[in-house]
Amino acid sequence: MDFLLDIKTAMLPEAIITFTILVCTVLCFMLKQEKQKIIYLISLLGLIISLTSINLLAANKIFTGFYNSFTSDFFSILMRFLILSGTLLVIIMTKDYSSKFKNRQGEFYLLMLIAALGALLLSGANDLIMIFVALEALSLSSYALSGFLKKDKSSNEAALKYLIFGGASSAIMLYGFSFLYGITGHTNLTEIFTYLANNNTDTMLNFTFFLIIAGFLFKVAAFPFQSWAPDVYEGAPVPVTAFLSTVSKVAGFAILIKFIGLAFNNVEIITVTLGLIALLSITIGNFMALNQMNIKRLMAYSSISQAGFVLIGFALLSYSGISGAIFYLISYLVASLGAWLAIIIFNTQTNKSLISDLNGIAYRNPYFATCFAFCLLSLAGIPVTVGFMAKFYLFHAIVQEGPAYLWLLILALLNTILSLFYYLKIIKAMFVCKQENESFKLNFDAGILNTSLVALTLVVVLLGVLVTPFIEIARDSALSIKLPVKQVGLSR
Amino acid sequence: MEFLSLNILIFAPLIVAGIILSPLFPNDEIIVRRFAKGFSGILFIYSILFMIFFKPYNTGYQFKETIKLFSNTNWIEPLGISLSFGLDGISVMLVVLTTFLVMLALIASKKSITTKHKLYYSLILVLTTAILGIVTSRDLFLFFLFWELELIPMYFLISIWGTGKKEYSAMKFVLYTFFGSLFMLGGILLLNYFHFLNTGIYTFSIEALTYSRHYDIPFIVKALIFLGFFIAFAVKLPIVPLHTWLPNAHVDAPTPVSMLLAGILLKMGGYGLIRFNTQMFPEMIKIFAPMLIVLGVINIIYAAFIALAQKDLKLLIAYSSISHMGFVLLGLGALNTIGITGAMFQMLAHALISAGLFLIVGVIYLRTKTRIFSHLGGLGQVMPKAFYFTMLLALASLGLPLLVGFAAEVMIFYGAFTSNSLDGFILSNQFMTALAAISIIITAAYLLWMLQKIFMGNMFEKWQKAYDLTPQEAIALTFLSIPIVLFGLYPEGVTSLFLPFVDNLVSNLAL
Secondary structure: OHHHHHHHHOOHHHHHHHHHHHHHHHHHHHOOHHHHHHHHHHHHHHHHHHHHHHHHOOOOOOEEEOOOOEEEOHHHHHHHHHHHHHHHHHHHHHHHHHHHHOOOHHHHHHHHHHHHHHHHHHHHEOEHHHHHHHHHHHHHHHHHHHOOOOOOHHHHHHHHHHHHHHHHHHHHHHHHHHHHHHHHOOOEHHHHHHHHHHOOOOOHHHHHHHHHHHHHHHHOOOOOOOOOHHHHHHHOOHHHHHHHHOHHHHHHHHHHHHHHHHHHHOHHHHHHHHHHHHHHHHHHHHHHHOOOOEHHHHHHHHHHHHHHHHHHHHHOOEHHHHHHHHHHHHHHHHHHHHHHHHHHHHHHHHOOOEHHHHOOHHHOOHHHHHHHHHHHHHHHOOOOOHHHHHHHHHHHHHHHOOHHHHHHHHHHHHHHHHHHHHHHHHHHHHHOOOOOOOOOOOOOOOOHHHHHHHHHHHHHHHHHHOOHHHHHHHHHHHHHOOOOOEOOOOOO | OOOOOHHHHHHHHHHHHHHHHOOOOOOOHHHHHHHHHHHHHHHHHHHHHHHHHOOOOOOOOEEEEEEOEHHHEOOEHHHOEOEEEEEOHHHHHHHHHHHHHHHHHHHOHHHHOOOOHHHHHHHHHHHHHHHHHHHHEOEHHHHHHHHHHOHHHHHHHHHHHOOOOHHHHHHHHHHHHHHHHHHHHHHHHHHHHHHHHHHOOOOOEHHHHHHOOOOOOOHHHHHHHHHHHHHHHHHHOOOHHHOOHHHHHHHHOOHHHHHHHHHHHHHHHHHHHHHHHHOOOHHHHHHHHHHHHHHHHHHHHHHHHHHHOOOEHHHHHHHHHHHHHHHHHHHHHHOOHHHHHHHHHHHHHHHHHHHHHHHHHHHHHHHHOOOEHHHOOOHHHOOHHHHHHHHHHHHHHHOOOOOHHHHHHHHHHHHHHHOOOOOOOOOOHHHHHHHHHHHHHHHHHHHHHHHHHHHOOOOOHHHHHOOOOOHHHHHHHHHHHHHHHHHHHOOHHHHHHHHHHHHHHHHHHHO
């Protein structure tokens, strides 16, 4: 009975997704190829039910399940909400795109759901073994997904690159886990933290910390593990790219937050290193994005730099920093999903992906261009969008930590100028440049893709105006993790 | 005065922009333009009412308004940010100036804007909201938000309807302003943090931050905050090493946008310098006064000389703009009532004159498709009305008595000459004032040469068919000329609006 109770109190969405996966697996074998579109609908249905079931979880209490290997607190509920809605949108994106998968449509949704399950488990995982299993469920299905266009050379290259990099970083992370187990004798995170709080530990812990976060930095494509991202993003099927740059990143950050607690013995070293990692991600992402011609590559570099901004929040090692990071993550997820939706609408209908292909599209498809422009402006941090608020809240959090972090603030501010430049480049192509050769008009009717793009744009603007509830959500979820970090800025 | 609501004034243009942009609105050029013009006229009259009911001798903000969200909380309660607006002595003039120039820019848009009318008029209105928001915010965060919001419409206005290297110029404008504003953001956050350290309250309210006087902020931090604000406004004003975006933006922007850029957007820099650098940091401005004066004199002289060498009419006007904005710095650096009043008045004078001159440039360019002096000449024969208006504007600009330019310069020179803000600095106020006064000759030289090269002398055969001012252009120029003459004769008509504010400011400085 414990098992069922755990599911009911802590893991209801995961259970529903698991059930959907089982149904899809059976259907994959049973259905003929023409009818596999049903699996698309079933996976959508499963995700929606799973999303609604989040309401049934008690947000103000902490539940643990499966012998403390999984925690359901407000933070993990928020993350699961983000992951599920992200996956839902990614699956919506495949509506027209899936014709490229020929006769293997069903498997695509199956793999996507497994990846989502891995991400969900990761967001609440509280045990080293659970973390590893969940991370691998996410990674392995992502490898397969990025190579899903079987006959496409760049898709195969993407899968291989992702697999090799991913395997290496998982190995490094496992090495770190083994050290952690060696130091503390526990695999459960709660017990590890208790042990560390009561015992003096040597510098080995720092080493361990960096080994472990290597795996997660790889997942979020931050420096120095960012080099896989552009090629994989470019080669993988576009919905998969959208998944990797949003849902997969959210899961990576969700688990990274838990390990921030390891840092509290040697705050100085870790905060500086994390800050440098964040700044280098932002700077490298921005500089590489400046000259990109391909939208997908540009978005890949932009996502590297955005990941850096989230990491700034972690580098502060404080609750206000983490709540800033969580708010930034929400804003990034919304704006980036919107941008990917726009790219996929464009890419599916025209089969093009250069920035110059967008030239003059604003006057043939004004709504499409406006929505895309709003999402890009949000990524750049221009008002009145959620990106502006998120950047402001994050910078506000940096200043709260006092003058010691002024360098971080100044360099991050300077980087936002760079990022504005390349986001404006896309907007310029859409609104200013003239169409040179044949003109095409996108079909922008009331289909589900276009509706979701408009809806996401509305969310981008609304979140930019009605900020207070979301700042409170970010703050509450940061407080619910109960990290052993200094408590600054939230005392009020 | 229940009907006078700043919220309506600020957000009505935004709503009308939405209406124009919506697919239901007819896509007919004439309807769109007339609708926008009519609305801007109403907005102008509405803003005049604010000026009439404004009581200059009340200290602090008037027409205060705060928008509360659901359950009656401030906008972003956790950070102490509220959606609050208000008018005081310096903002009331700028509000009226903004609506006035927007109206004139829309009147002048008929000939120079030929495509994408819906987008154009709605972007101008969004820009109006942003500018009105900047001058009326009572919250630093809100101020910053509007400051950033103004970038995007300007980017599109220059890059879509401009000429020449328009995309480059628009990008340069946006990146420069964004660069400056980030320093301001750093300053705002630091100020907020140190206010929190001292009082335990998170707030971005301009009033609270102004009157707390910052006794407890370490000197170095205060200097950093001051410089952060200063860089943002220096880019906007512009001050000489940071001015290079302005010639590009002006030359490539369409005529109405140039009018707005010179007329209002540059004034935001001056507004910021008075509102924040002077009012919020009285003790810092005293330390940095030599910097202001030296930069101001460099601005005045350097830009005047550059203007002298220009072969392009619009570039000449652009550099004369930079030169004239140097006077604002000079007047501000004097730190006495007459100097700061002069700076404020110069902002008004320059807005009217430069908007008119840019309109003239547009008029000539429409007829001849060139702005190069060597291709022009003798146009006075075929365009007598344009010639008279240009003469009036040029004379006002070079400071002919009884026109606005003269009143402003007299106040600034008098203020700068009698000031003692440079005590302890190697150069004296009197010396710097005398240095700045050299520019009067240079200004007269380049403006009169300009008149001569365009309107006098022999005319090229090909300009024989150039027609004189159209009714719209004549109306816009007449509207601009009236205050130029009126306030030249009777400067007190404007200065009485902000004189009490400036008095208050200066007495604060003396503390």
